[in-house]
Amino acid sequence: MSLLELPDPPDWRRSKGIGWVLVLLSFVVAGVYSVLGAAAALHGSYLTTAVSVGWAAFLLLLALVAGLVMAGRLVPQIDSERTGLTLRPDRVFSVLILAGVVATIPSTLIFVVFAPMGAIDFATTRALRVFWPICAAVLLVIVITGLVRAWRRGGVGHVTLTPAMVENADVMKTMLFEWDDVVEVCGHAESMRAHRPVVLRLRNGDEAVIGNANVFVPGGAALYWMVRHYWRHPEDRGELVDDRALQRLRQGQYDLT
Known part of the structure; x- marks a missing residue:
């Protein structure tokens, strides 16, 4: 029996359909952010454009990675060494994930700083100007910490x-x-x-x-x-x-x- 012919474990949930729906949803949301960014650029709201473009890039890359994984199109990196057998994600997977994270860092930082000032066009409610920037700041710290650790380790896992x-x-x-x-x-x-x-x-x-x-x-x-x-x-x-x-x-x- 070859590697690709091995059956799924009996207690794995069958969720591939839901996964593709989430991929499609990510593309749709990324498209919405792209439109918002383009409209903001036409009106001279360049901070909104920067936030929208960064978040759109992150969602597009995340959806692309998820699609490649579910389609089985990534090639695993397997190292057989004297200490043991190590499996790592495809280099394409790692590069796309890290690129998406890097793209969202400056955009999220701009949102955290300028949304409370009302300088982000789509931050029109109190929640978007106060609560979401706080959540985004916490997420930003977690993302940067993970990025540094991934850099030191030489991979995402x-x-x-x-x-x-x-x-x-x-x-x-x-x-x-x-x-x-x-x-x-x-x-x-x-x-x-x-x-x-x-x-x-x-x-x-x-x-x-x-x-x-x-x-x-x-x-x-x-x-x-x-x-x-x-x-x-x-x-x-x-x-x-x-x-x-x-x-x-x-x-x-x-x-x-």
Whole structure:
């Protein structure tokens, strides 16, 4: 069985239709912001234009990335090293995500500073002039923090399997879990909503969630079955430090029971 023929886990929710609706909605909202920006430029409201263009660019890039992921058009970056097997998102995915984030930073900063002054055309209510700039400022701090961490780490996230543990890194944090602490691998999280997750249920009752598995491999199922296989078969974990794990991944030779 090849990598792309692996079945989805039975407890994954079928949400591809909703995903495409959200992609379409993002394109529509981006179009609205583009129109607002163009109209503002004609009237000399260049601050509004800057905000609208930045937010439109972010939404367009986000929708493009989501569409590529759901269509399975991204190529995963897989490194087989002496320390373990590491899966990273496609470089195109990382570049588009980071470009979208960078585009929205100056626009959001302009909104935070000038919306309370009434200088942004579409900030016409008290909520948009007071409440939303505060929320945008908090979001801006989070985004910049994540961007700095991604820059230092050299990417937006990765999953690494070693003979001893699983390492799950996203933009904000890196978590390590020993195989011996995992009591179950499943595809449904109790503690949070997650899209196509690989859920490690731990001995202490907690859950470790690797979300959006389809970002790391097309469809995401291969990552689920890989983690589950090496959890159920400790005797095979030695493969993770040589090319055998990569060959097993390419051929989809996992325990699917």
